[in-house]
Amino acid sequence: MSEQNPENITVEQRGRVGLITLNRPKALNALNRDLMEEVIAAARAFDTDPAVGAIVITGSEKAFAAGADIKEMQSRSFSDVYGGDLFSDWDRITKIRKPIIAAVAGYALGGGCELAMMCDLIIAADSAKFGQPEINLGVIPGMGGTQRLTRAVGKSKAMDLVLTGRMMDAEEAERSGLVARIVPAAELVDAAVAVAETIGAKSLPVVMMAKEAVNVALETTLSEGVRFERRTFFSTFATEDQKEGMSAFVEKRDPEFKHR
Numbered sequence: 001m002s003e004q005n006p007e008n009i010t011v012e013q014r015g016r017v018g019l020i021t022l023n024r025p026k027a028l029n030a031l032n033r034d035l036m037e038e039v040i041a042a043a044r045a046f047d048t049d050p051a052v053g054a055i056v057i058t059g060s061e062k063a064f065a066a067g068a069d070i071k072e073m074q075s076r077s078f079s080d081v082y083g084g085d086l087f088s089d090w091d092r093i094t095k096i097r098k099p100i101i102a103a104v105a106g107y108a109l110g111g112g113c114e115l116a117m118m119c120d121l122i123i124a125a126d127s128a129k130f131g132q133p134e135i136n137l138g139v140i141p142g143m144g145g146t147q148r149l150t151r152a153v154g155k156s157k158a159m160d161l162v163l164t165g166r167m168m169d170a171e172e173a174e175r176s177g178l179v180a181r182i183v184p185a186a187e188l189v190d191a192a193v194a195v196a197e198t199i200g201a202k203s204l205p206v207v208m209m210a211k212e213a214v215n216v217a218l219e220t221t222l223s224e225g226v227r228f229e230r231r232t233f234f235s236t237f238a239t240e241d242q243k244e245g246m247s248a249f250v251e252k253r254d255p256e257f258k259h260r
């Protein structure tokens with residue numbers, strides 16, 4: 001395993017932001033097993049590092065990721081993929097408790113689009129192209145695309161993308177609710193890191209509670225979700241940062257959160 005010496009990604013820290021860059025340019029960042037292990041290991045390391053408040057995952061100018069690695073998958077049998085529960089390890093990304101921003105330029109197709117959707121928000125370059133083209137390969141999405149895309153853009157648009165395999169550009173993706181913001185391609189990583197820095201400057205435990213509460217909205221009923229939110233809101237009053245945030249407002253100064 002390549003945890004100590006990743007070969008398919010680069011990992012760096014900018015201030016309180018952990019930046020993971022997919023780096024398999026010749027294969028348009030196709031997501032093979034090694035790359036997956038490296039991304040998950042890097043994300044988990046940032047998740048447990050108190051000096052990191054938010055994480056950015058990005059790719060190259062041409063591709064965030066052009067999907068799961070078709071060449072690695074091509075010769076697998078049913079019993080290989082069923083028995084090995086192919087792609088289930090990617091679910092570990094959704095267990096990361098700090099916010100993750102996907103900074104997407106170029107192609108985000110198949111598993112690439114699905115990885116972006118596992119993140120908490122997507123910032124797209126104006127060059128970004130999203131799609132679930134698995135239908136063209138004789139398969140369906142397998143890393144959550146039919147579920148997360150449908151929740152993000154609604155049934156009709158999700159059906160359009162999943163059944164035709166067509167791509168949508170950044171503007172359509174933003175209009176549809178998949179993408180939070182579009183920025184010029186040349187500014188993508190800096191813009192995503194700036195958003196992550198803004199988040200990283202807030203109280204970390206409160207940010208984590210907010211992320212958890214928003215995610216509950218995708219999994220439960222409205223009344224259960226509101227109940228969860230209310231209890232979590234009450235819990236924020238157990239943090240020093242709630243005292244600091246409200247004192248700072250009353251004293252007309254910027255808060256200095258201690259992340260506790």
Ligand SMILES: CC(C)=CC(=O)SCCNC(=O)CCNC(=O)[C@H](O)C(C)(C)COP(=O)(O)OP(=O)(O)OC[C@H]1O[C@@H](n2cnc3c(N)ncnc32)[C@H](O)[C@@H]1OP(=O)(O)O
Nearest residue numbers: 026027028030066067068069070071109110111133141142
């Ligand atoms: C998660 C699940 C269940 C499934 C999936 O994700 S399946 C994959 C879904 N994605 C796709 O079907 C996209 C496949 N790629 C393309 O259609 C094209 O590469 C492109 C439209 C993204 C870009 O086309 P372009 O002509 O600019 O570049 P290529 O010459 O086609 O690609 C360069 C280089 O990268 C290899 N490549 C691209 N995508 C993949 C991939 N998903 N898996 C493995 N390899 C990929 C491509 O073969 C080529 O390498 P070679 O020159 O060595 O053949």
